[in-house]
Amino acid sequence: MQLSAIEAFVAVCEHGSVRAAAAAMHLTQPAISKRIATLEAQFGHELFDRVGRGIAPTEAGRAFLPHARRLLAEIEDGRRALDSLSAHVSGRLGLALSHHVALHRMPPMLRRFVNRYPDVALDIAFLGSEAACESVARGHIELAVITLPRMPPEPLVQREIWPDPMRICVARDHPLAQATQPSEARLGDYPALLPEAGTATHALVAEALAARGVPLQAQVASNFLETLKMLTAVGLGWSALPATMIDDELIALEFPGLRIQRSLGAVHHPGRRLSNAARALLHALDGA
Structure with missing residues (x-):
């Protein structure tokens, strides 16, 4: 059994097509298909359903996939073990x-x-x-x-x-920046500019504010904090950014007892x- 055939099988599973797998492995599509066919012949099972231009693992393919991944990981471990024999x-x-x-x-x-x-x-x-x-x-x-x-x-x-402490911040001309003692409850009146739901940063901010009864208004989501900083600086809403990113374009709002920190x-x-x-x-x- 050729290791290259197993690599091709895993690549097709993970990329969802022969074309994408071929691009990732810097091979031609016929070369990928040939390796898959060789593997199927050795196992005596079809590993993929081919319908039109689509391809998806069969039940046999899904059963073999975790074993194939473990095998490739073990080979990589072995390579590192050999490399580590030298200091x-x-x-x-x-x-x-x-x-x-x-x-x-x-x-x-x-x-x-x-x-x-x-x-x-x-x-x-x-x-x-x-x-x-x-x-x-x-x-x-x-x-x-x-x-x-x-x-x-x-x-x-x-x-x-x-440690990466974060601060709630707004543009310098944002209404919350003009308040002498801004209330955190007013955050719910303005769009929240945060990473997408499902990210650790979003969860930290949402849970910290939910504990204080502050809902998040419909928000612009981006996982690029530099983008969120720009959107905040032009006044589209408020954000929670690492303290190290806050500069003269932004005002950090002080809410006693509110602590948000990533690692x-x-x-x-x-x-x-x-x-x-x-x-x-x-x-x-x-x-x-």
């Missing part, structure tokens, strides 16, 4: 970064890292925190540095690197061997 820090490091962490926390760290370890090939994916956790869980990414989920997905482990940090899979490069980056992050 030299080198090789590929699959790293996921959330956009906020990538822009506001990692540049100095990455600059020092690539200067110190020039033989490491960084393969960086910019993902939302939830998608990054899923990639780590599936073995696609070795390490993620993101906004940490409050309840880490099993079986991932996480470590906090930076930014690293996530990895405890059941998979970390490469020398991943351990070196974690060590550098611990000293950040």
